[in-house]
């Protein structure tokens with residue numbers, strides 16, 4: 063392909079044809095295209111058509127003179143980029159000044175020196191091209207800088223003024239006319255960042271060390287701009303100078319802050335999350351070690367939160383968490399302990415997960431102070447939460463550990479606070495507990511037990527024992543109570559008092575309970591079939607089994623599978639379980655009753671003893687608790703209570719069965735009181751199925 067170099071265009075404007083001709087002759091070459099105009103008016107037309115690179119413009123022409131023409135050419139498109147050289151015969155200073163004022167690039171005087179003329183024109187063309195390229199590059203640079211949010215400045219160390227790009231005035235909030243000095247620019251820097259920048263500047267001036275730092279600028283409207291300043295120091299033309307760029311990194315900083323927020327804060331409550339809390343705890347440990355002081359860690363858990371979430375839905379649950387966060391914060395904000403340590407109280411509270419919160423109290427002098435705050439927190443939750451027109455009562459259980467007394471590292475402190483919190487839950491919730499080593503051992507045992515229970519279930523280490531229940535008059539067996547036993551591989555045969563509570567709290571009781579139910583029904587059905595007697599089987603239901611929505615289906619299914627006559631199955635439920643949530647339990651009791659099974663209240667007299675519920679509930683039997691039977695012979699009060707229970711049962715046409723009958727005297731008193739049935743060691747201990755079969759056979 064031919065290499066076509068674009069010719070540069072020269073416009074010659076002169077009313078004298080001879081001058082035009084001579085100029086053309088002098089300039090004619092393969093690189094230049096010559097265009098002529100005989101007047102200012104024609105020059106405008108030619109200029110618009112050819113867009114020349116240089117215009118040689120005669121000053122004195124009839125009509126529009128050279129100055130006027132020059133001014134008009136400059137206003138045309140591309141007019142600013144063309145070199146306009148005034149050709150004047152008048153070697154007069156005023157003319158020259160007027161020429162520049164009207165926008166001329168240069169001037170040549172007549173008479174023209176022809177050997178020099180073409181060199182002069184070529185030189186001006188070249189210079190103009192370089193200038194244009196320079197201006198183009200400058201524009202490109204300015205554009206690039208503006209895209210990159212970059213401004214620049216220059217400082218020659220000796221002067222106090224800064225030379226800067228126009229965008230820098232905007233960035234700092236100065237008008238473009240401002241004579242910007244280092245001092246005035248520094249005033250815009252955030253006071254916290256200023257000393258750092260001044261230090262860098264000093265090193266630059268005295269040690270010629272360039273710098274690269276980030277700092278904040280406060281703009282006139284108060285908004286904060288984050289900038290990154292990079293500098294370069296050089297020695298040029300006998301002078302030290304420093305060039306710097308300022309990069310607006312505000313959006314990057316904001317993104318960084320956002321990322322940090324998501325990484326370190328809980329978006330629901332705005333509290334520090336687990337990660338930030340662990341870092342704070344580490345810092346607290348390091349600081350307490352350095353200053354040899356104490357701090358406290360509180361571990362809070364909302365009581366019944368799961369219930370609220372399940373009952374009212376997650377949006378209410380979330381609101382509870384938010385309001386709880388506010389209450390905890392408020393309590394801690396007022397705390398003298400936190401104020402004393404000059405820490406940001408808001409950051410002392412964290413949300414670890416779900417309904418678990420922590421509070422760090424620094425520089426604790428006396429443990430009593432911590433107890434006061436704990437009490438204040440408990441108090442703060444005594445007021446109900448108002449959420450979506452509902453008043454919800456939520457309490458907290460709290461475990462407290464102290465550094466260094468209860469642990470030296472994050473893990474131990476947290477673990478022990480958790481143990482203490484667990485203990486608070488066990489103590490009936492809505493309270494706080496300080497950690498103690500005994501507590502720890504106890505909980506370790508519990509954990510072991512929980513583990514063993516799972517194994518027991520998987521490896522079928524459970525057994526059902528049966529204790530006969532006798533008719534008080536005939537002393538014949540009318541039924542049996544199924545009682546769970548655990549044949550532990552190392553600890554031997556265990557009774558429920560050792561493990562039932564752990565099974566309850568871990569939920570394992572559900573699987574265990576279902577297993578007992580099935581096992582007992584199968585067994586008693588077999589006895590019924592072989593003996594032809596309608597023996598009754600009493601099975602204990604734990605509170606959690608009783609609140610399971612599928613209890614009814616479980617019972618139905620067990621009856622179906624075992625073919626047991628429903629009226630021979632008696633479900634023993636404690637008073638407490640039955641009265642926990644009567645809105646739910648009453649319909650359930652009626653549904654169970656509809657299946658035909660019998661219902662007994664276990665340990666009657668030890669719970670609420672609210673007699674009013676008896677007439678509302680479809681109950682068949684009251685079991686007189688062992689505690690009343692124990693001293694029934696010697697203690698008149700116990701005897702009176704037993705009597706009242708029997709009379710009450712009679713009035714309501716319920717059956718009574720006395721538990722824990724150990725002596726014939728007790729049996730005698732109870733018989734006289736009118737108690738219908740007996741169960742106790744005096745008659746028979748709980749025993750394995752094979753053993754009981756022998757008893758039944760007799």
Ligand SMILES: Nc1nc2c(ncn2[C@@H]2O[C@@H]3COP(=O)(O)O[C@H]4[C@@H](O)[C@H](n5cnc6c(=O)[nH]c(N)nc65)O[C@@H]4COP(=O)(O)O[C@H]3[C@H]2O)c(=O)[nH]1
Pocket residue numbers: 529544545546557558559562571575578602603604634664665688721722723724741742743744748
């Ligand atoms: N001192 C004394 N005690 C007597 C006498 N007669 C019977 N007992 C004991 O009294 C308890 C009666 O059972 P409970 O009140 O339902 O109390 C039961 C019941 O609440 C619970 N339990 C037992 N088996 C199960 C089960 O399968 N599921 C559930 N949820 N709980 C069970 O464990 C509790 C304790 O059961 P056990 O240790 O088997 O203890 C049994 C029995 O061995 C006596 O004359 N003197």
